[in-house]
Amino acid sequence: MAGESDVSENALSCANCGKPANLKCPKCIELKLPREGSSFCSQECFKSSWSSHKSVHAKAKLSSPGIGTPGEKDSSSPGEGWSYCLRRGQSRTPKMPHFDWTGTLRPYPISVKCIVPANIDKPDWADDGIPKIEPNSDFQHTVEIKSPDLIEKMRETCRIAREVLDAAARIVRPGVTTDEIDKVVHDATIAAGGYPSPLNYHFFPKSCCTSVNEVICHGIPDARKLEDGDIVNIDVTVYYKGVHGDLNETYFVGNVDEESQRLVKCTYECLEKAIAIVKPGVRFREIGEVINRHATMSGFSVVKSYCGHGIGELFHCAPNIPHYGRNKAVGIMKAGQTFTIEPMINAGIWRDRMWPDGWTAVTADGKRSAQFEHTLLVTDTGVEVLTGRLQTSPDVFPWLKS
Known part of the structure; x- marks a missing residue:
């Protein structure tokens, strides 16, 4: 499992060209959308991608915050107990999250957490998710x-x-x-x-x-x-x-x-x-x-x-x-x-x-x-x-x- 490099803290990429980005779409800020997919390297890149980027706002308005339309069943769910992961593993949703996906891959629902027997020696994050030492x-x-x-x-x-x-x-x-x-x-x-x-x-x-x-x-x-x-x-x-x-x-x-x-x-x-x-x-x-x-x-x-x-x-x-x-x-x-x-x-x-x-x-x-x-x-x-x-x-x- 990789460690995070120092360069990751501010390494946002332009949603249009992939270059380093420090501008953010005002409408995305208003809708509280993730910084990833909302950032641009210049006004020129922002304007050139506007026709496609504005669809992000329309989809967000039709959805609950960060998730799909309320009451809509997700056809990709394999069954009971499976759901999509959010917030670094701290929450779940039954709907696929909205995102400006970069490639063809999409997240699928995940199953419930596997059980570890009591006799197994565990690290200090095993129970509450927080490393302490x-x-x-x-x-x-x-x-x-x-x-x-x-x-x-x-x-x-x-x-x-x-x-x-x-x-x-x-x-x-x-x-x-x-x-x-x-x-x-x-x-x-x-x-x-x-x-x-x-x-x-x-x-x-x-x-x-x-x-x-x-x-x-x-x-x-x-x-x-x-x-x-x-x-x-x-x-x-x-x-x-x-x-x-x-x-x-x-x-x-x-x-x-x-x-x-x-x-x-x-x-x-x-x-x-x-x-x-x-x-x-x-x-x-x-x-x-x-x-x-x-x-x-x-x-x-x-x-x-x-x-x-x-x-x-x-x-x-x-x-x-x-x-x-x-x-x-x-x-x-x-x-x-x-x-x-x-x-x-x-x-x-x-x-x-x-x-x-x-x-x-x-x-x-x-x-x-x-x-x-x-x-x-x-x-x-x-x-x-x-x-x-x-x-x-x-x-x-x-x-x-x-």
């Missing part, structure tokens, strides 16, 4: 050097996380819902004695993230069936013996077009090239340079709003690991540090927008995005990939086949 920890500012005992726990937890992700990867095919993927992740994590770290973290409603097509990261598993030609990222984090292990991979669903295959392969290579430079004495900011160079040479862009992060007893902590070039990450790598690298690479522009659920980050131009992630340990001589693929991992990437 993490925000105030000294390790938000200082990169922890892990003890040998903690490193051994990290190895064990990361192996479990890998096995959980592999279990989810095995069911990826057309017709499977992302909710079904989430159920596999949840059950496999519990069976191993772990807790699915994303579940109720800042109110995230599911046990993993499933990001399809134009979704960059933090997609919420729902009732949508995967379709032939989709790509889907599955992001798994496991909490076990007091530590977290985090990884993700992007998978092909059926027959995927050549450009999407190239995007996914490039993203995999970006991560591999970044891992190759990890060793004591290397500056954290160099990771972004390596990733940015390979992505741009391949004709793709690097997301700036989300980054890799330190991990261990805390889910997210220092260091922040930006994936883009000319970043301002501070510090150098030292043996005993653990962190994630998780480049998000877009087929189009790097800018992102947020869906009404408050979690799902999508590309501003609706083009596809891919991501890969590992949890890493800096060793005395280099790096250990704690979430590395196993001999039993499913053979799903053509470029890895002998």
Whole structure:
């Protein structure tokens, strides 16, 4: 699960062209519509998009605040107990939220929260959705050097996380819902004695993230069936013996077009090239340079709003690991540090927008995005990939086949 980069705070994109935006439609302000989709880079862009943009106002007037027409049944709902997510997981609605969608993907209803047995050791947000130790920890500012005992726990937890992700990867095919993927992740994590770290973290409603097509990261598993030609990222984090292990991979669903295959392969290579430079004495900011160079040479862009992060007893902590070039990450790598690298690479522009659920980050131009992630340990001589693929991992990437 990605950390948020410093650039995300003010990175609104123009609803017309995708460039940085600081102007907002006055009517959208009056109707209290989300800033995403209401912002423009200039008066010229605003005027040129007015004929299509004004339909947003008409739809909003016909709807209750942020949701559909009262009393109207949503035909995409799979049944009782399913609803759309709002407010970062803190509320639900029976109607699809209104939004100026950037691509063809739409949210679907989500199922009720999965149950975690009482005997499972849980992080401090499990019950009320609020992390308590993490925000105030000294390790938000200082990169922890892990003890040998903690490193051994990290190895064990990361192996479990890998096995959980592999279990989810095995069911990826057309017709499977992302909710079904989430159920596999949840059950496999519990069976191993772990807790699915994303579940109720800042109110995230599911046990993993499933990001399809134009979704960059933090997609919420729902009732949508995967379709032939989709790509889907599955992001798994496991909490076990007091530590977290985090990884993700992007998978092909059926027959995927050549450009999407190239995007996914490039993203995999970006991560591999970044891992190759990890060793004591290397500056954290160099990771972004390596990733940015390979992505741009391949004709793709690097997301700036989300980054890799330190991990261990805390889910997210220092260091922040930006994936883009000319970043301002501070510090150098030292043996005993653990962190994630998780480049998000877009087929189009790097800018992102947020869906009404408050979690799902999508590309501003609706083009596809891919991501890969590992949890890493800096060793005395280099790096250990704690979430590395196993001999039993499913053979799903053509470029890895002998």
